[in-house]
Amino acid sequence: MALPLALAGQDVIGQARTGTGKTYAFGVPMLQLVGKPRKNRKKPRGLVLVPTRELALQVTEDLVLASGKLGSRILTVYGGRAYEPQIEALKSGVDVIVGTPGRLLDLIKQKHLDLGQVTMLVLDEADRMLDLGFLPDIERIIKIVPEKRQTMLFSATMPGEIVALSRRYLTRPTNVRAENVTAEAEPTTLTTQFVYRTHRMDKIEILARLLQSTGNGLTMVFCETKRACDMVSEQLRGKGFAVAAVHGDLGQGQREQALRAFRNGKINVLVATDVAARGIDIDDVTHVVNYDCPQDDKTYVHRIGRTGRAGRTGVAVTFIEWTELTRWKVINNALGLSFAEPVETYSSSPHLYTDLDIPEGTKGVLPRASRSRAGLEAEEIEDLGETGRTRSRDRADRRGRSEREERRERPARTRERRRTRGGRLQDADTAADPVEQQAAPTAEASDSDDRATAEPAAGRRSRRGANGAALSDALAEIGPAVSESDAPPTVATTYEDAADDIEADDIEADDIEADDDAIAEPLPARRPEPERIIPPSPFVVVFKSPDLATDDDDLAPSAAAERIQHQQQRRRSNRSQPRRTR
Structure with missing residues (x-):
């Protein structure tokens, strides 16, 4: 016309x-x-x-x-x-x-x-x-x-x-x-419609069984958000289906790649937002699934219009959650449909298998014998010189997996352990170390019976002794030395306190054995330990407000004293007044 x-x-x-x-x-x-x-x-x-x-x-x-x-x-x-x-x-x-x-x-x-x-x-x-x-x-x-x-x-x-x-x-x-x-908004009569009230956590299982129904060809799944598209496509891919997503966050090359793969039959499931709900004409689309409830009746008409085109028949399935029931009733009344109260449906409901012609015993994972589609990777992506974003969850996941595989292939890093003495790196020439020069006469002054034990201690100074000396030097700079009576009773106690500051990676088993032997030897006379800094008691009064009162000041009476005084004054006034006589 x-x-x-x-x-x-x-x-x-x-x-x-x-x-x-x-x-x-x-x-x-x-x-x-x-x-x-x-x-x-x-x-x-x-x-x-x-x-x-x-x-x-x-x-x-x-x-x-x-x-x-x-x-x-x-x-x-x-x-x-x-x-x-x-x-x-x-x-x-x-x-x-x-x-x-x-x-x-x-x-x-x-x-x-x-x-x-x-x-x-x-x-x-x-x-x-x-x-x-x-x-x-x-x-x-x-x-x-x-x-x-x-x-x-x-x-x-x-x-x-x-x-x-x-x-x-x-x-x-x-x-x-x-x-x-x-x-005006009536959907095509060649499309058989089903509306189910489903639970959010069970929708993916129902969808996986629907995709294995008898006579299922190409299927379009419509989601409300881009993130939902990525989530649904990722879960279906994990179940063995050849699937691709189309939404606004994908680059134009990726969107065209997904549509070409869908038209050529390399994938049989296309998960999309409403960007693909208008005007897209693809042959052999047998099923349309509204994974999320449409926003209005016009969106519903255009979504299910992707199937049943040009005289063909199709199936449209809509999932309605409990929170979306009110919105669906508005759509149902606007279109004059007969699904005002959708039947409650789960992935194990018998009527689901009967309505959609799903074979008995179908599970939520596609059998390996039925995975005959080439997949999205078989369709080459065209370099279009894109000017927009190419971000998507699938690409990020693939990039993350490749980085993890690269990380596994890298050789393990070997850590070079560097030994220190008194907070200073140990050089090859240890004779110049003042700590070791001080420890040399110690080994010579030891008894002959313990010479075999003292020589290793002189040749290789224990880490605990070195760190104890470093701690003593640091404390000496903080405060003046104290008397011998205030000093700790044994040097071993100082070593134990200092050992808490030593990193666990710097302690080796042979050093600990040498330390035990070195502590057993009588230690040389050392200079007195400096005074330890002890923090003041937290209960000490830091500030006390001055007392500004003098001896000539009168104390203010309490509320009870004022009340008693007021009552006494009233009694006196009553007594002073003459009594009335008739």
Whole structure:
């Protein structure tokens, strides 16, 4: 119905359910208007605005297929890719541009794109563009395009904002609907719908069994957040499924890699946010799973519209948690469905196997004999010269695993142990050490019976003795020496106190044995130990407020004394007053 009007040059508002072929409704008239390419014509004459990058690629593929005989030059313009290839294509000349508003405005601002000769403007999925906040950008582009043009607006739903936009920028448009008024948001009847009330911790098990149902082909799983997409894809991959994620945190190359692998059958599960819920047309999608409850009825319609397209049948399964039950009731009433009270379902519920045709005995892990998909790694990632982020949980996990494997392959580091004496490094020439020069006469002065034991102590000074000397030197700098009566009774006690400050790595078994022998020997006369610093008692009064009272000051009476004094005064006054007589 829209083709005759569009070919006649009239403005059109097209409204139809998703999957009914709206792309060719505006693509064929646009290619007919542009005609065959000419060498002297480099500026575009047709412009198609779409909300997402994936939809831009799909519209371009459809237009290239439709223009096979004409050979029209069609360029896709969207963010996340390098500017240079798009600029070179614009310089060589294009006939039709399909792009997102952001990158189009960037190229216009850089003076690489001129829309002065555009004769046909198309807004595809206009309601989605308004939801994403593209209305200011759309208005800026419409003001740049010449006023004398043909404008067409296509959308699956028609909210009030779209009606206001059409009245403002379209000239006497003709509204074409491919369905009745009451079925504006009604999902396709070729899709069998199931709604289950599930528990959050059991949803992944139900999904794993659903993916093994009879007749299951390609499956799209929709999540609410990017983090949920990563979590679901990671858990399904651990269960043996060939899965990939598509969301906004992925680079454009990764998103296109996942979609190509999904179209080619290298993976059979695509976990995505609502970025893939609009306009993505992939054949053989047999199941759509709403892992998280949709935000509204329009989102639900577009999600389950990925299956049951072009006369095919499909299955749509929606998981509703207890906290999402109120939101689902609003969606159910808006669409007129019969799932106001979803049945409580677990991964072991018998009706789950019966409804979805799951074989009996199916577990939550895909058997190894059924893992025939090549996987996402079999699809090469294209270098697009990306300008945005390429962060994702899967890539971070793979990078973390590679770093851990590298760390395991590294040789173990050997620690070089350096021995110290009295806090100083031990050199090869130990004769210059003053501590050892002091210990040498000690070994000579020992008894002959213990000479064998004293010689090792003189040749290699014990660590405890060295650290004790270092501690004595440090304490000597702090305070004056004390009398011999205040000194500790034995030097061994000082050694034990000093041993607490020695690191455990610097003590060896042979040193401890040598220390025991050295302590057994009579030690030489040493200078008196310095006075130990003993902290003051915590109960000592640090500050006492001065007493400012003098002997001439009178003490203030207490409250009880004042009360007694007041009562006595009242008694005296009563006695002094004369008694009344009749």
